Amino acid sequence: MNDNISKRNKLATRLLSVSLLFAIISDILNKTPIQQIVILLVIGLTCIALSLLMNKREKTEAYVRYVILIGIYVLTYFLISSSQSIGDYIILYFSLAFISLYHDYKLIILAGIVNLVFTNYFYFAFPDTMFHGLGSEVLGSFNLYLVITSLIFAFQSKIGDDMNKDLEASNYESQENNRKLEGMLDNINRTLEVLTRVNKNLIGNIQEIETSSVNITNTFNEISNQMEAQADSESEINISINHINDEILAISRGSKDMSKFSSISVEHTTAGNNDIMLLNEEFSVVGTNIIDTVKLVEDLKAQTNQIESILDAISDTANQTSLLSLNASIEAARAGEEGKGFAIVANEISKLAHVSAQSAEEITLILNEIKEKVEFASNKVGQVEESFNSSKVVTNNVEKLFKNIDQNMVNINSQALDIEDKIASLQNSSGNIVNETMTMASTTEEINASVIEVAADARRQDEEIEKIVSSFNEIGEIIEELGSYKK
Numbered sequence: 364m365n366d367n368i369s370k371r372n373k374l375a376t377r378l379l380s381v382s383l384l385f386a387i388i389s390d391i392l393n394k395t396p397i398q399q400i401v402i403l404l405v406i407g408l409t410c411i412a413l414s415l416l417m418n419k420r421e422k423t424e425a426y427v428r429y430v431i432l433i434g435i436y437v438l439t440y441f442l443i444s445s446s447q448s449i450g451d452y453i454i455l456y457f458s459l460a461f462i463s464l465y466h467d468y469k470l471i472i473l474a475g476i477v478n479l480v481f482t483n484y485f486y487f488a489f490p491d492t493m494f495h496g497l498g499s500e501v502l503g504s505f506n507l508y509l510v511i512t513s514l515i516f517a518f519q520s521k522i523g524d525d526m527n528k529d530l531e532a533s534n535y536e537s538q539e540n541n542r543k544l545e546g547m548l549d550n551i552n553r554t555l556e557v558l559t560r561v562n563k564n565l566i567g568n569i570q571e572i573e574t575s576s577v578n579i580t581n582t583f584n585e586i587s588n589q590m591e592a593q594a595d596s597e598s599e600i601n602i603s604i605n606h607i608n609d610e611i612l613a614i615s616r617g618s619k620d621m622s623k624f625s626s627i628s629v630e631h632t633t634a635g636n637n638d639i640m641l642l643n644e645e646f647s648v649v650g651t652n653i654i655d656t657v658k659l660v661e662d663l664k665a666q667t668n669q670i671e672s673i674l675d676a677i678s679d680t681a682n683q684t685s686l687l688s689l690n691a692s693i694e695a696a697r698a699g700e701e702g703k704g705f706a707i708v709a710n711e712i713s714k715l716a717h718v719s720a721q722s723a724e725e726i727t728l729i730l731n732e733i734k735e736k737v738e739f740a741s742n743k744v745g746q747v748e749e750s751f752n753s754s755k756v757v758t759n760n761v762e763k764l765f766k767n768i769d770q771n772m773v774n775i776n777s778q779a780l781d782i783e784d785k786i787a788s789l790q791n792s793s794g795n796i797v798n799e800t801m802t803m804a805s806t807t808e809e810i811n812a813s814v815i816e817v818a819a820d821a822r823r824q825d826e827e828i829e830k831i832v833s834s835f836n837e838i839g840e841i842i843e844e845l846g847s848y849k850k
Contacts, residue, residue, distance in 0.1 A: 367527075371465055372418040372427040376411055378461060379434050383407035386438045395445040403441045410434030428465050435461050436477055443485060447492040455481060455509070459516060466524050468517040475513025479506055515701055526691070526708055530715075533684060537719065540677055544670065544726070551733075554663050558656065558842050565652050566839065568645055570832065580822055582635050589628060615783075622783060626776060632769040639762040643755075650755070653748050656838075660741045667734050674723050674730065681720035688713035740841045747834040754827045757820060764813065764820070771806075771813075 386407070390400050414430050417423040435458050443451050455478045462474040486494050486502050494501070599617065688709045695706035778799075785792065 368424055368427075369418055372414060372424060372431075375428070375431045375461070375464055376414045376418070378464075379407070379414070379431055379438075380411055382435065382438055382461075383411070386442050389442055390445050393446050399441060399445060403438065406437050407434060410437070428462075428467065428470055432462060432470065432474060432477075436474075436481070439481065443481070443493070447489045449493055449497075452482075452485075452493070452505075456512065459509075459512060463516045463520055466520040466527070468521040468524070471513060471517040471520055475509060475517070478509045478513070482506060482509060519701065519704065523704070523708060526712070529687075530712060533680070533715075536680065537677070540673060543673060550666055551663065554659055554666075555842060558659055559839075561652055561656055561659070563839075565649060565656075566832065566836070568649055568652075571645065577825060578638065580825060582631055582638075585631065589631075619783065622776065622780060628776075636762070636766065636769055639758065642758055643762065649751060653744065653751055656744050657741070657748065660737060660744055663737050664734070664741065667730060667737060670730055671727070671734075674727050677723045678720055678727075681716045681723060684716035685713055685720070688716055736841060736844060740838060743834060743838055743841065747831060747838065750827060750831050750834060754824060754831065757824050757827065760820065764816075767813070774806075 383404070387400060387404060390403065410430055410433060414427045414434070417427045417430065439454050439458050442454055459471070459474050459478060463471055482505050483502065486505075691709035691712070692706055695702035695709055
């Protein structure tokens with residue numbers, strides 16, 4: 364508002380300077396006494412200097428208009444007094460139009476009163492020179508014209524001032540809405556940054572899980588190979604039993620080897636069980652991160668809905684402003700020539716309303732694209748959550764299988780120790796030893812089959828983890844795509 368007053372003061376000061384120049388030129392051409400020209404020049408320059416000085420200070424710039432009023436009417440007085448021509452009477456209307464630049468109806472009414480005073484003063488002061496041959500009815504007409512013109516200017520200024528206030532209020536509301544929209548966009552950007560960090564952490568954890576799963580699969584393959592080797596050893600033991608008298612020492616060494624292999628198998632299964640437990644802990648962390656990601660995506664959807672509501676309000680405001688501008692244009696058209704200035708203002712308001720509505724529509728299009736991306740991200744997160752739950756179930760099953768394998772390996776180790784204890788009585792119990800070795804072979808085959816099955820489950824788990832990694836990569840791409848809207 365203060366900026367507009369300052370600009371009008373500068374414009375009025377320039378016009379006053381030009382008017383002073385023309386007034387001096389006119390006085391010189393009319394051969395006005397040099398003393399009057401000097402007085403006019405001093406008063407005019409004083410008003411101009413005072414206007415410039417007051418306009419530089421915020422507290423006094425609102426009063427510059429009164430200095431301009433005094434200056435323009437001083438110039439008017441000297442011009443008409445020096446020429447005393449009825450043709451120069453039009454200067455009073457010029458002065459009134461000059462003052463109307465401020466759109467201050469009070470100032471215009473004051474100028475109209477000054478014009479009435481000047482008209483009556485000049486009529487009685489210069490009846491023979493300025494108003495020669497014109498009767499008193501002409502004076503009444505002049506006064507009536509001034510009153511009508513002043514009222515028209517005052518009414519037009521009042522309407523223009525009200526429209527300016529409405530326009531400023533609308534601009535302020537638009538700025539507030541823009542600030543709110545920028546705040547929401549900042550929240551979206553921060554949400555995208557959080558999603559990016561969470562996604563990177565999840566991908567890192569999943570990759571670690573994938574590495575652990577590969578190690579588990581390799582461990583199962585080693586266990587399977589060892590079980591096959593153990594089965595071969597048991598077959599050799601069974602053959603050696605048929606030659607028990609000659610191969611008792613070989614049986615003893617085979618028994619020790621079997622005990623050693625059993626101990627190693629127990630260590631492997633224990634390590635595998637620990638890895639599975641760690642994997643379960645990692646899955647718990649991943650599950651928590653997935654839940655947080657789902658919540659963040661839902662918050663993002665809620666914020667986009669809020670932005671959409673604000674855009675609807677902006678569009679409604681723009682439509683109402685456009686309707687008001689149309690009504691103003693109609694009223695200006697009815698006013699005819701006097702309403703042209705009002706029509707220009709109404710047209711500018713209409714353009715601003717159209718630009719606001721068009722901007723709101725463009726933002727709505729961008730927001731709809733963001734909503735689609737967010738919805739797509741939400742669906743992907745849901746798919747990842749389902750895959751994660753499936754993987755967790757498989758991991759729990761693997762943990763149970765590891766526990767069973769560990770227990771079986773403990774049993775095998777115990778049986779190996781029993782075999783060592785019974786080697787001394789092997790000659791007397793060869794038949795029993797044969798039966799025991801057959802039982803061990805059967806048990807080994809079952810364990811081997813279990814290990815093979817668990818290894819197959821581990822391979823399937825690897826495939827599921829690869830799918831999870833792929834899903835998180837897709838989420839990362841979606842987040843990057845959403846992040847590109849920040850630019």
